[in-house]
Every structure is written in C-alpha cells, then in structure tokens.
Amino acid sequence: MSEKVPAGWKLKSLRSHLQQLPKSKLPSGASNPKGLFDFYVCSREVQKSDYCEWLDPAILFSTGGEAAVHFPQSKYAYSTDVWATTFTDPFSDSYVYRVLENSLEHLNYAGFQGSGIKHLDKEFLKRTTICLPPPTNSARSQTY
Numbered sequence: 133m134s135e136k137v138p139a140g141w142k143l144k145s146l147r148s149h150l151q152q153l154p155k156s157k158l159p160s161g162a163s164n165p166k167g168l169f170d171f172y173v174c175s176r177e178v179q180k181s182d183y184c185e186w187l188d189p190a191i192l193f194s195t196g197g198e199a200a201v202h203f204p205q206s207k208y209a210y211s212t213d214v215w216a217t218t219f220t221d222p223f224s225d226s227y228v229y230r231v232l233e234n235s236l237e238h239l240n241y242a243g244f245q246g247s248g249i250k251h252l253d254k255e256f257l258k259r260t261t262i263c264l265p266p267p268t269n270s271a272r273s274q275t276y
Contacts, residue, residue, distance in 0.1 A: 153216035199240035
C-alpha cells in the first residue's frame with residue numbers, strides 16, 4: 133500500500149491471488165452473547181454465536197460502515213455482510229492480514245464509498261498492491 137518499494141522487494145496486486153469464500157447465510161442478528169463460537173459482523177468487535185461454519189483460517193472484511201479486518205483461525209462464523217477471503221502464493225493470509233490491519237485508516241478513507249452508510253469497494257481492495265520481501269536463502273517456505 134506504499135509507493136516506496138525497498139531494494140529487492142516487489143509490489144504485487146492482491147487481485148490475482150485473492151480467493152473469495154462463499155457468502156454466509158447468517159444475518160448479523162444470529163449473534164448470541166452466550167454462544168461458543170466467534171461470530172464476525174460489520175464491526176471491529178467480535179461477537180459470539182451458536183453457529184460454527186468454518187474451521188480454516190480466512191481474512192474477513194467488514195463491508196459496511198467502517199473498515200474492519202479479522203483473521204480467525206478456526207471454529208467461527210461470519211454474517212452476510214462480511215466478505216470472506218483467502219490468498220494464494222506468494223502471499224500468506226497472515227502476511228496480507230498484517231499489512232491490511234496496519235492500513236485500516238487508508239482502507240477506511242479510500243476503500244469505503246457512499247453518501248450514507250459507506251460500503252467496501254471490493255474492486256479497490258483487489259487493485260491494492262502490497263510489498264513482498266525478497267526470498268531468503270533458507271530452506272523454509274518462500275510464501276510470505
């Protein structure tokens with residue numbers, strides 16, 4: 133999200149590495165304060181629910197109101213107004229999450245459109261570029 137690219141690093145667009153997960157069928161009203169599972173709605177706060185729809189990590193974006201990004205790891209659900217994604221090589225979900233988490237102000241300002249309640253411009257997010265560090269010479273995975 134920065135125009136300054138350190139030597140050896142590369143700018144990569146999120147578009148070709150973004151995979152959308154299925155839209156949830158749960159309304160935000162499906163929350164239950166006594167629920168066992170984390171439930172993500174259009175908020176920076178995590179609610180609870182009786183439903184567990186997902187077991188794998190994902191990056192969840194608030195699509196209305198203000199920018200929020202979450203990175204649940206296991207046993208969670210999200211509402212219909214949340215955009216659920218994962219990312220493919222060379223990105224790791226955790227790397228993309230950390231970059232976007234640290235760019236919430238920019239995402240909220242430039243990525244949300246509308247005159248009333250603002251909504252996430254998914255195309256803005258797809259056009260977003262982030263810096264990838266150069267590969268290391270270590271034997272571990274080259275996924276960032």
